[in-house]
Amino acid sequence: MTRITENPAFIQPTVSGPTATLVTSLSQAIHEHRLVPGTKLGEDELSEIYNVSRTVVRQALQALSHEQLVELKRNRGAFVAKPTIREAREVFEARALLEPRTARSAAERMTEAALTRLEAHIAAEHEALDAGESGKALRLSGQFHIEISHIANQSIIAGFIERLVARSSLIIALYWKRHSALCEEHAHHALVEAFRRGDGQDAEELMKSHLVDIVSALDLREAPSTDVSLKDILSG
Amino acid sequence: MTRITENPAFIQPTVSGPTATLVTSLSQAIHEHRLVPGTKLGEDELSEIYNVSRTVVRQALQALSHEQLVELKRNRGAFVAKPTIREAREVFEARALLEPRTARSAAERMTEAALTRLEAHIAAEHEALDAGESGKALRLSGQFHIEISHIANQSIIAGFIERLVARSSLIIALYWKRHSALCEEHAHHALVEAFRRGDGQDAEELMKSHLVDIVSALDLREAPSTDVSLKDILSG
DNA sequence: GTGCACAGGATTGTATGCAATCTGGTTTTG
């Protein structure tokens, strides 16, 4: 059993105590696609399921709202967020801006311990796939990306990448059109090999193409414009 | 009186109702340096000052904690955040990465209405300076940067810039070593002229040098390393 | 049969109360 000790919630917590536990649990369910976009998250219901008071639930929902994983609608409740196609595009544009340079930085400051951690991520991901746990494999894929950003040791940019990768879980739940697992099989391996050689340029290029590959599996075609009137549509 | 209608809290709100009002008020006080880093923000005290219950105060403090403007210490209370020198450096590195390209995008999609808004920002900033309201001028300087990111119309990156500029208020409060106002007098003017010409490359270069200028006014020398033992220090 | 109005129950927003924790001052001990 490969042990992964990194944060299953992806984003470093700003809350503590039972609230943090609940945030981690809900985040993990979102990243593993057990909680799907649009799901209503009722306070009383969560309070019962997790055996905490509504106070803790509200704090956790507020935290998840700040992470843009949950949308709070005043007087209506909390819902797992549904990023629009526009938002999906922008998230991956931002990832394409930040992650390749972060991969380069990671390659340039790679250590044996960090390589070991990355390899453990890949091993755990494969184990999850072999065990038919696709949700877990998906979450571990995301964590692999975040681990790279931590190795690069630029905490501000890493924080942004955490947010982007976390939101990517929702985007993938909504718009993924491939039947296979998220990240192409050899992409993470190739990245780790580049890191092992300390080859920043290779790492940067591999991350770029890896992200392009992910985007190519998302169906981000715009829905028909709502500016078109019903009359125009019906008159062919 | 030049009216500025943009968000004095810098960061788009994720809370609503009285909580949002309180967040805006506290943020503004932070950006105008009326609330200085390290200040204790007691729940009962804020509750009395703002005439809201502790529930609303706690929600607002949590929101400010998510924005990294406030640090919540469990069982000890909330404090206006004090970014370390390391953090200060990283914030401006991230700004140097994001803002010049955002300025370029803004130049390429500039409209008359947007130019008018930017000019109004500059006018309001000068008015505040002339009236001796340096805190307000400071906040308006920050808002100018955020307005540019909104014109660029990339909402994810704009969101990151909001967070970075917001945090810059704390950094400036702690580390500013110049006696003059924050942004050099002609820098914002020059940017607006580049925007007027639609000159993306010029805008990008001007933003780069503008940020370099800001960093040059910050005292970010590292304190002596704490790895040095007391014995080493005392033995000369 | 369809559309509108209303009522009741469910849920959310917020206030308040109580227990847990911390801090600072005082007392005791060596």
Add this chain to the structure above:
DNA sequence: CAAAACCAGATTGCATACAATCCTGTGCAC
């Protein structure tokens, strides 16, 4: 005199209660 222990008041974490708002189902009018 200095350090440790103790205690009381202040503050924070969290639960619970109540008011406000929303949603859905039912009844009535056309």
